[in-house]
Amino acid sequence: MKTMLFRTSIACMLAALVAPAQSADNQPARYTVTDLGTLGGPFSVAFGINNAGRVGGAAALPGGNVHAFLSGVGGTKYDLGTLGGPNSQANRPNGMMEVSVVSETSTPDPLQEDFCGFGNHLICRGALWNGEMTSLPTLGGNNAMALLSNNRGQIVGVAETATRDATCPTPQVLDYQAVVWGPRKGEILGLPPLPGDTVGFALGINDRGQIVGASGTCANTIVTAVGLFVGAHAVLWDNGSPVSLGSLGGTMAKAGAINDRGEVAGFSSLPGDSSVHSFLWTKGAGMQDLGALGTDYLGDPAGINNNAQVVGGSCDISGNCRAFVWEKNVLSDLNDLIAPDSPLYLIYALGINDAGEIVGFGLQKSNGDLHAYVASPVRGKSAPQSATPTQSANTQSRPIAQPENIRILFQQRMPVGRPAGRR
Numbered sequence: 315m316k317t318m319l320f321r322t323s324i325a326c327m328l329a330a331l332v333a334p335a336q337s338a339d340n341q342p343a344r345y346t347v348t349d350l351g352t353l354g355g356p357f358s359v360a361f362g363i364n365n366a367g368r369v370g371g372a373a374a375l376p377g378g379n380v381h382a383f384l385s386g387v388g389g390t391k392y393d394l395g396t397l398g399g400p401n402s403q404a405n406r407p408n409g410m411m412e413v414s415v416v417s418e419t420s421t422p423d424p425l426q427e428d429f430c431g432f433g434n435h436l437i438c439r440g441a442l443w444n445g446e447m448t449s450l451p452t453l454g455g456n457n458a459m460a461l462l463s464n465n466r467g468q469i470v471g472v473a474e475t476a477t478r479d480a481t482c483p484t485p486q487v488l489d490y491q492a493v494v495w496g497p498r499k500g501e502i503l504g505l506p507p508l509p510g511d512t513v514g515f516a517l518g519i520n521d522r523g524q525i526v527g528a529s530g531t532c533a534n535t536i537v538t539a540v541g542l543f544v545g546a547h548a549v550l551w552d553n554g555s556p557v558s559l560g561s562l563g564g565t566m567a568k569a570g571a572i573n574d575r576g577e578v579a580g581f582s583s584l585p586g587d588s589s590v591h592s593f594l595w596t597k598g599a600g601m602q603d604l605g606a607l608g609t610d611y612l613g614d615p616a617g618i619n620n621n622a623q624v625v626g627g628s629c630d631i632s633g634n635c636r637a638f639v640w641e642k643n644v645l646s647d648l649n650d651l652i653a654p655d656s657p658l659y660l661i662y663a664l665g666i667n668d669a670g671e672i673v674g675f676g677l678q679k680s681n682g683d684l685h686a687y688v689a690s691p692v693r694g695k696s697a698p699q700s701a702t703p704t705q706s707a708n709t710q711s712r713p714i715a716q717p718e719n720i721r722i723l724f725q726q727r728m729p730v731g732r733p734a735g736r737r
Contacts, residue, residue, distance in 0.1 A: 344651040345648070345652050346689070347652050347676075347688070348389070348687060349678075350391065351389070351391070352685065353375050353391060354375050357374040357380065358372065359371050359403075359684065360385075360674060360687065361404065362407075363406060363667045364407050368407050369688065370383070370385075370413050371383055371385075371403070372403035373391065373686065375393075380401045381395060381402055382395070382416075384404060396418060397447060398421075401432045405461060405665075407463075408465050409465045413444070414461060414462055414463045414469045415443050416440060417447070418434060422437070423436060423438075427485050429457035429458075429538070430538075435485070439452075440469070441460060450469070450495050451495075453474065454474070457474045457490075458473035460495065462517065462519055466523065467496045468494050468523060470518070470525050472515035472527075473502065475488060475489050475490065475504075479512070482532035489512055489532055490515065490537060491506075491507070491514055492516035492525070492527050493505060494519070503554070505556065506556055507556060508558055511547065514527060514529035514530070514549065514556075518570060522576070524552055526580070527545070528546070528549055529549050529556065530546030548560070548578075550578060559580070560595075561582045562585075566582070567581065567583065571616060573618045577594060577596050577622055590606075590611065590614070591604065591606055592614065592615045592624065592640070604645060606645075612635075613628050616674075617672075618666070624640040625638065625663035625664070625672050627674075636648070636660065636714075637661060637672075658678060658685060662675055670691040671691070
C-alpha cells in the first residue's frame with residue numbers, strides 16, 4: 315500500500331462529508347499540515363519526501379488522468395508528464411532531484427496485461443526523470459515499475475522476464491523479478507528471489523545499496539502500482555543476495571522500507587492470517603511486532619527515516635484507514651497529533667525524511683476529495699516516549715467512518731486471502 319495508489323476515478327466518486335477528527339486528550343498539535351493540492355483534478359497523493367523537503371507523487375488533471383509531480387519552492391507542483399500514456403506516478407526525489415517514475419506508454423500490452431493497474435492494459439514502464447523522462451529497460455518482458463531511488467543513482471523496482479507462468483492470476487502472464495537500475499545509464503540487474511520462490515519485487519533502497527522487498531510465486535504475490543504489493547516472504551538483498559527476514563507467523567509479508575542504518579520496516583500476517591501487523595527488523599534483534607492501531611486489522615508501514623521513525627497506514631477490516639507514526643516504542647494515530655480542526659483527515663502516511671516531515675494523502679472533510687499532504691513537526695514537540703514494548707498511544711481509538719466508495723476500495727486492496735485480493 316506504499317504503494318497503494320488508487321484508480322484515477324476514485325476521488326471523483328467521493329461525495330460524503332466526513333466529520334472532524336478529535337485530538338486525543340486535547341493534546342497540543344505536534345504537526346502542522348499543509349495541503350499540497352492537485353494538478354486541477356480532485357485527487358493527489360504524495361509518495362515520498364527528501365531531506366530538502368521536495369515531494370514526489372501523483373495528482374489528477376482536470377480531465378481525470380493522473381500525472382507524476384515534483385513539488386517546488388512555495389508549494390508549486392511540476393507536472394512530470396508520462397512516457398506517452400495517460401497516467402504516471404512519482405516517488406521521493408533523491409538528493410540530486412532525480413525522480414523514479416512509473417508510467418503508462420501509449421502501446422497496448424500484447425498480452426493484455428494491466429501491469430500499471432490503471433485499467434487501460436497499456437505497456438507499463440519504469441522511468442527516470444532528471445529534467446526529462448527516460449524509459450528504463452526490462453528483463454526481457456514488456457513491463458516494469460521504477461519505485462524508489464537513492465543518492466548513489468540506483469533505482470529499485472520490478473521488471474518482467476520473458477517467462478510465461480500458468481500460475482499467474484489473470485491478466486498477468488509473465489513472471490517478474492526485483493531489479494535495481496544504475497548507477498550507470500541503461501544498467502539493470504535482476505535480484506534473485508529466495509530459494510523456492512519464482513518472482514519478487516523491490517520497494518526500498520538505502521544509500522549503502524541494501525534493498526528490501528518480497529518474493530514468492532506468481533500465484534501468491536501481488537504487484538500493481540495502483541493496488542497492493544504483497545509477497546510470501548519479506549526479503550533483504552545485501553550485496554545482491556536475498557536474506558529472509560522471517561515472519562510473525564503468517565503466510566504473507568513484505569519489507570517496505572529501509573534506512574541507512576539497515577533498519578527495515580514492513581508487515582507480516584499473524585498465525586492463521588488473522589490480521590496483519592507492522593514490524594521493525596534489525597540485524598541484532600530480528601523482527602519486532604509493532605502491531606496496528608487499536609483493534610485494526612492491518613498495520614502497513616511505508617516509510618522509515620534514519621531516526622527510526624516509522625510511518626504508514628492502519629486499517630480496520632471494513633477499510634477505514636488512518637495514518638500512523640511509530641516512534642520510541644509508541645504507535646500513534648497521526649490525526650491525534652495535528653490540530654483537531656484540520657481540514658484534512660490523514661488516511662495514509664507514505665514517506666518520512668530525517669527532519670521528521672511526513673507525506674501521504676488525506677480526505678478533505680469539506681468535499682471528500684483525496685489530497686496529498688505534508689505534516690511538519692512543531693519545534694520542540696515529539697511523539698510520546700516510552701521504554702516499554704510497543705504500545706498504541708490510544709489503544710481504544712478507531713478510525714473515523716469514511717465514504718463508502720473509498721472504504722470499499724481499501725477493503726478490496728487489503729491482503730485478505732492473498733490471491734483473492736488481486737484485482
